[in-house]
Amino acid sequence: MATELAGSTGGGTERTGPTDLARRALAPDLARGFLLLFIALANSHYFLRGSEVLGGYPQHGSALDSAGTWLMATFVDGRAFPMFGLLFGYGVAHIVRRQGGAPPRTVRRLLWRRGLVLIVVGILHGLLLYVGDILGAYGALLFAGAWMVRWKDRWLLVIAAMFLVFVSLPTEGSLSVSSDPPDASMLPPDVGTMIVERLQVTPLVALAGPLGFLCPFAIGLWAGRRRVLERPERYRILLWVTAVAGIGLAVLGAHPAALMSSGALDVAGPDVLEVVGPLHDGTGVLGGFGYAALVALLAGRLEARKGPAVRAIAAVGQRSMTCYLLQSVVWTVAFTPFLLDLSGTLTVTTTALLAAATWLGTVLLAHRMQLRGQRGPFEVLVRRVTYGKASSRT
Secondary structure, eight states: OOSOOOOOOOSSSOOSSOOOGGGOOHHHHHHHHHHHHHHHHHHHGGGOOOSSEETTEESSOOHHHHHHHHHHHHHTTTTHHHHHHHHHHHHHHHHHHHTTTOOHHHHHHHHHHHHHHHHHHHHHHHHHTOTTOOHHHHHHHHHHHHHHTTSOHHHHHHHHHHHHHHHHSOOSOOGGGOOOOOOTTTSOSSHHHHHHHHHHHHHHHHHHHHHHHHHHHHHHHHHHHHTTTTOTTTSHHHHHHHHHHHHHHHHHHHHHHHHHHTTSSOOOOHHHHHHHHHHHHHHHHHHHHHHHHHHHHHHHHHTTSOOHHHHHHHHHHHTHHHHHHHHHHHHHHHHOTTTTOOTTTOOHHHHHHHHHHHHHHHHHHHHHHHHHTOOOHHHHHHHHHHHSOOOSOO
């Protein structure tokens, strides 16, 4: 999502440019398209204000709000972004494979150009629309990832395991159990404050973000070398084990934080929260892997009989960067205090409905662009900088 990921040609002669829309593999696009709904749900509730907030959810709402909080804290928060980190690495592996026998320096420069445009767009996105931008973090990660593409498989798996342990260690400040309300960088009272506050936060997010994405990125590189998501018939056992174990552990690991955020349990003391937050986040990485595996299995069944809904959601995945940025436009208009200022009006439930409607709007838009053979404008920008090609159709 954070960058438009190249799909696989499914075999045949490798090429050095981007993949034609008609030749892309279904699974990565379908996964990113569907998970952008989760991204919308995860991002939007952090704008809400309340007398008490936990994990980005106002407390003491209706029973429907409590149920919605439990569902999103269990299945959405901290689960979608790791999946996109995996797909980012998967797409990078595909890009590298398509360069054929190009010298390593040539491949690194290509990836660095891609990373640079993500950083620039990400900084502008963070300053003007959404301070929680992840495009800049993906771009920064790609500067290191350009070297990682040459690593042996075992080192990718070792670094993935190390950073999975890192994000699971007891620590303060996890978003999943934070009691901090949205600050001035999220809800600025005026344009001047917005720029000043976000100038301090956006670079930090871009620089620190890669630490959280290194594990899924490394696994994505490993899986991309084998085209695991594109060949579910060959890797069926691996995908089923990953789906069942990953999602199952993610649900179990989310429950302490989810039950507290929904009001079903009293909020624990700081010592317990230092464990509960990382537990939620660490198992969320496994959940992201599980979601990716589940969608790959589903895509294997749908590949030969794609209906309009499947094609429309896959079209969102093909334009994930554009659709992600369009979501931020909606959050900016809806929640910014000097615009509609709905952060104190909307509830968890109504915000979730807004998020779902926003995602559905991008599905309809992306499907219409697909019928016209058009790429998203930001996908065209990334391709132009990366490959030096301006075509919106290749």
